[in-house]
Amino acid sequence: MTFEEARALFPVLERVAYLNAGTFGPLAEPTRRALAEQAHRDAGEGRAGKPYFDELLELRTGLRTAIAGLLATSPERVALTSSTTDGCNIVLAGLGLQPDDEIVTTDAEHFGLAGPVFASGATVRVAGVQQRGPDEILEAVLEEVTPRTRLLAVSHVYWTTGVVLDVHALEQRTAVPILVDGAQSVGAIPVDVGALDFYTVSGQKWLCGPDSTGALYVADPDSLRVARPSYFAQESFEPGGRFVPRPGAQRFDSGWIPMGSLRGLGAALGVAPDWRFERIAEIAGVCREKLAASVEVVTPPGQAGLVTFRPHGDAAEVAARLFERGVVVRDLPRTPWLRASCGWWTSDEDVRRLVAGL
Ligand SMILES: Cc1ncc(COP(=O)(O)O)c(C=O)c1O
Numbered sequence: 413m414t415f416e417e418a419r420a421l422f423p424v425l426e427r428v429a430y431l432n433a434g435t436f437g438p439l440a441e442p443t444r445r446a447l448a449e450q451a452h453r454d455a456g457e458g459r460a461g462k463p464y465f466d467e468l469l470e471l472r473t474g475l476r477t478a479i480a481g482l483l484a485t486s487p488e489r490v491a492l493t494s495s496t497t498d499g500c501n502i503v504l505a506g507l508g509l510q511p512d513d514e515i516v517t518t519d520a521e522h523f524g525l526a527g528p529v530f531a532s533g534a535t536v537r538v539a540g541v542q543q544r545g546p547d548e549i550l551e552a553v554l555e556e557v558t559p560r561t562r563l564l565a566v567s568h569v570y571w572t573t574g575v576v577l578d579v580h581a582l583e584q585r586t587a588v589p590i591l592v593d594g595a596q597s598v599g600a601i602p603v604d605v606g607a608l609d610f611y612t613v614s615g616q617k618w619l620c621g622p623d624s625t626g627a628l629y630v631a632d633p634d635s636l637r638v639a640r641p642s643y644f645a646q647e648s649f650e651p652g653g654r655f656v657p658r659p660g661a662q663r664f665d666s667g668w669i670p671m672g673s674l675r676g677l678g679a680a681l682g683v684a685p686d687w688r689f690e691r692i693a694e695i696a697g698v699c700r701e702k703l704a705a706s707v708e709v710v711t712p713p714g715q716a717g718l719v720t721f722r723p724h725g726d727a728a729e730v731a732a733r734l735f736e737r738g739v740v741v742r743d744l745p746r747t748p749w750l751r752a753s754c755g756w757w758t759s760d761e762d763v764r765r766l767v768a769g770l
Pocket of ligand 1: 434435494495496497498521522523524525567569570571593595596613614615626
C-alpha cells in the first residue's frame with residue numbers, strides 16, 4: 413500500500429487535518445463498512461441462532477489472535493476488553509490490594525489508569541514527573557519503590573508530554589509486578605510485552621477501531637483473581653456450586669462486544685500498513701520541527717506519535733479556533749499545552765495546516 417492509498421482509506425482526511433488519534437483514530441472506509449453491514453444484518457436477520465453465536469465466538473478468537481500479534485505474545489494471554497480503563501480495573505480489582513500494600517504510579521497518568529489505582533484500596537505513592545524526560549521518569553518511579561510495593565502502574569507513552577518510558581528497563585530494575593497503560597503506544601510504536609506483567613490496549617485510538625474496543629495482556633492468568641467475571645469467564649458453572657474459570661486470559665474478557673465492533677476492529681487492523689511505525693516516527697519528527705520554528709515544543713525528539721506544544725494564547729481557545737479551520741488537535745487539561753497526534757496517515761500538508769492555523 414502506498415501512502416496515497418493509505419490516506420484514501422480515511423474519508424475524514426479529505427476535509428480535515430485530523431491530528432486526533434490520541435483520542436480517537438480516524439475510521440477507515442472498510443471499518444465503517446464492517447460496522448454498517450453488521451448493523452444492517454443484525455436489524456434484518458436478528459441477533460439470534462447458533463450460527464450467529466458461533467460466528468461471534470469465531471470473531472473473538474480471530475481478534476484475540478490478531479491483538480496477540482500486535483503485542484508479540486500468544487492469544488492465551490490476551491483478554492478482550494472495552495478499553496484501557498476496563499483493563500486497568502480488571503487488574504486492580506483482581507489483585508485485591510489492601511491499605512498496607514503500595515502502588516507506585518506517577519502524577520502524569522491518565523485517569524484511565526489513575527482512577528483504578530486510587531480506587532484499589534492500596535496506598536498510592538506518586539512520583540512527580542510532570543514535564544520530565546524518559547530517564548528522569550524512570551528514576552523518579554524507582555525512588556518511590558519500597559518493600560511494600562506490590563505494583564508499578566505507569567504509561568508506555570505519556571498522554572500529556574508524549575514521552576516514551578522504557579518500561580522494560582523499569583521492569584528489569586525491580587522485582588515488582590508492572591501494569592503498563594498502552595493506550596498511546598499500541599498502534600503508534602512497536603510493542604513487545606516481553607517480561608511485563610499486564611499491558612492494556614485501546615482499540616479506538618492508534619488502531620483506528622470502533623469505540624469501546626480494547627484488550628488486556630496478562631502474563632500469568634492463573635495468578636490474577638477473576639474479580640469481575642463476565643459470561644466469557646466460565647469454563648463451567650454449576651448453579652449453587654462451583655465456578656471454574658476458562659484457561660488463559662479469556663477468563664478476564666469483560667463482556668459482549670457487538671459483532672459489528674469485532675468486525676470493525678478486525679477491518680481496522682487489516683488495513684494498517686507494514687510501514688506504519690516508520691511513518692509515524694518520521695511525520696512526528698517533521699511536526700516537531702515545523703512547530704519549533706514558532707512555538708515551544710514540549711515533546712522531546714524521537715518519541716512516539718504525540719507532539720505536545722505550547723501555543724501563543726489560551727490552549728482551549730486555540731484548539732477551538734483550529735477546529736473551525738479544519739485542524740483537529742486537543743488541549744490538555746491543567747496545562748497551557750496542545751497535543752497533535754501524528755498517524756501513519758498524516759501528511760506534510762496536515763502539519764503545514766496546523767502550523768499555519770496557529
Ligand atoms: C494514557 C491513556 N490512558 C488511558 C486512556 C483511556 O483510554 P480508554 O478510553 O481506552 O480507557 C487514555 C485516553 O485518552 C490515555 O491517553
